[in-house]
Amino acid sequence: MKPGLPSSPAQEKYFYHAIDLDAISHSVLRPQVEFSDSEWVPAYQWLEKEVGFYPLFLAVGDESAAYVTGYQNQWRVNIGGTFIDGKYVASKRKAGEFPNVVLLAFRQGDIQGCFTDYQWWNIVLTDVLCGRPIGPALYRYLFKKSWSRSKWLRTANGDGHLVQMLVPELDLSKAAFLWARNEKSAQALRAMGFENVSVKRLKLEH
Numbered sequence: 001m002k003p004g005l006p007s008s009p010a011q012e013k014y015f016y017h018a019i020d021l022d023a024i025s026h027s028v029l030r031p032q033v034e035f036s037d038s039e040w041v042p043a044y045q046w047l048e049k050e051v052g053f054y055p056l057f058l059a060v061g062d063e064s065a066a067y068v069t070g071y072q073n074q075w076r077v078n079i080g081g082t083f084i085d086g087k088y089v090a091s092k093r094k095a096g097e098f099p100n101v102v103l104l105a106f107r108q109g110d111i112q113g114c115f116t117d118y119q120w121w122n123i124v125l126t127d128v129l130c131g132r133p134i135g136p137a138l139y140r141y142l143f144k145k146s147w148s149r150s151k152w153l154r155t156a157n158g159d160g161h162l163v164q165m166l167v168p169e170l171d172l173s174k175a176a177f178l179w180a181r182n183e184k185s186a187q188a189l190r191a192m193g194f195e196n197v198s199v200k201r202l203k204l205e206h
Contacts, residue, residue, distance in 0.1 A: 014105040018069035026193040052169035065160025072202035104175040113167035115152040
């Protein structure tokens with residue numbers, strides 16, 4: 001175990017955010033529409049109207065919550081496919097085509113923002129992209145305005161796939177620890193000034 005790393009990240013509870021290595025710096029990250037996937041921008045702008053800021057997304061909970069960020073997908077070889085002349089042709093990444101993603105973990109006391117129900121967000125996301133209005137009931141299910149911060153955290157800490165946090169910005173320099181794809185990437189992060197960096201690969205979900 002490297003000095004300074006948490007003794008058992010799987011037992012600790014954090015906020016997680018994944019970002020490409022080439023987009024990271026030892027400073028404050030602020031989301032920008034032009035760097036968002038254009039497919040999802042309408043849903044993100046809907047959130048901006050509701051919460052007052054264009055959001056960054058964080059997963060919440062134990063190590064299992066890191067899967068919500070998609071960090072593990074950088075090792076995925078099969079990335080879909082298409083039908084050509086009636087035959088399905090799989091798309092596979094080749095050497096040199098894999099992304100290089102970093103996962104940052106933040107202590108729960110260091111992050112403030114807006115909690116949302118992650119499972120209901122997936123429904124809201126689909127409805128917004130399809131142009132369907134978000135009714136009062138769905139709005140309540142998503143934001144759960146009556147819930148205290150402690151209730152949100154209890155729920156997230158029980159199951160890392162239930163809760164997400166929205167923030168307007170994120171001071172990356174305050175990360176408790178970072179995971180990198182390989183030692184070369186870890187060294188690059190250390191050179192930027194980050195501490196508690198380790199190489200970590202997550203198994204792909206089936």
